Amino acid sequence: AQSVTQLDSQVPVFEEAPVELRCNYSSSVSVYLFWYVQYPNQGLQLLLKYLSGSTLVKGINGFEAEFNKSQTSFHLRKPSVHISDTAEYFCAVNLFPHDSNYQLIWGAGTKLIIKP
Amino acid sequence: EAQVTQNPRYLITVTGKKLTVTCSQNMNHEYMSWYRQDPGLGLRQIYYSMNVEVTDKGDVPEGYKVSRKEKRNFPLILESPSPNQTSLYFCASSEPESGGTDTQYFGPGTRLTVL
Numbered sequence: 001a002q003s004v005t006q007l008d009s010q011v012p013v014f015e016e017a018p019v020e021l022r023c024n025y026s027s028s029v030s031v032y033l034f035w036y037v038q039y040p041n042q043g044l045q046l047l048l049k050y051l052s053g054s055t056l057v058k059g060i061n062g063f064e065a066e067f068n069k070s071q072t073s074f075h076l077r078k079p080s081v082h083i084s085d086t087a088e089y090f091c092a093v094n095l096f097p098h099d100s101n102y103q104l105i106w107g108a109g110t111k112l113i114i115k116p
Numbered sequence: 117e118a119q120v121t122q123n124p125r126y127l128i129t130v131t132g133k134k135l136t137v138t139c140s141q142n143m144n145h146e147y148m149s150w151y152r153q154d155p156g157l158g159l160r161q162i163y164y165s166m167n168v169e170v171t172d173k174g175d176v177p178e179g180y181k182v183s184r185k186e187k188r189n190f191p192l193i194l195e196s197p198s199p200n201q202t203s204l205y206f207c208a209s210s211e212p213e214s215g216g217t218d219t220q221y222f223g224p225g226t227r228l229t230v231l
Contacts, residue, residue: 009156032217043120043206043222044159051217090158094217103174104220106158 002027004093006107013081014115021076021110023091032094033074034104035065039087047089050074061085086114118143122207122223129197130231137192137226139207145221147210148190149174150182152203153225159206165190166212197230204228 007022025031035047048059055067061084065076074091091107120141129135141148149164151174161174165184179201181193190209194201205226210218 004158006158036220041225043224044208044220045222046219049217049219103161103164104159106160108156108158 002093002095002105004091004105004107006089006091006110008110009108010111010113012113012115015083016080018079019077019081019085019112021089021091021112023074023076023107025072025074025091025093025105027072027093027095029095033065033067034092034094035059035063035074035076036090036092037087038090038109044090047076081112081114083114083116085112087112118221120207120209120221120223122205122226124226125224126227128229128231131198132196135194135197135228137194137205137207137228139190139192139223140188141190141207141209141221142188143209143211143221144187145209145211146187147212147218148184149208149220150180150190150192151206151208152176152201153206154203162192162205194228197228199230202228202230 003026005024013019033050036044037047038044048057050057050067058064063078088109088111090109092104123138146167150162151159160176163182165171207223208220210220212218
């Protein structure tokens, strides 16, 4: 069965330091990859997505992610974080058109904790 | 403003007392779904709907019902809530015209506690 693994449940980092949030997936077919962000007491919103083409994808708020097919990874990075980046980040995979449900398979989430 | 709304935002209830959580979107999206979010488990899909009168089970449908009588509304019904349904619930919608590449739009969440 396909799965998404976010290797860290929490990542503490000092303000203005770089951060990487890791995401690995298991799938033998091509996939679409997403990162969503959930700010405190809010719903999720799309940060960025990889569909095809360049493996480096840029998103909102200075985040970017790199798709690595050989390592089946889609790690999220930001060169300098701010207090406002405090949130939970979710990696998700969509197997369509192999799965007609359009269902996203979600990772367990990584809480980014910014230390002043 | 394009949005997904859910009501109520917070609900405390007792075991066995039927409840409905409403979800409405104003983007004319065909696809809607319900998720529950539990610590360490991420989001798990409860039910989804591809269009009006078309619904199907997700990964954790037991104890839940849904209906899709209108395109904009997708209520979640708990006929006899139990404490293991205490969770944070999200409704989401999207327009699947691009075959899996679509962005899902989420409501603000409903925090349900069943005593």
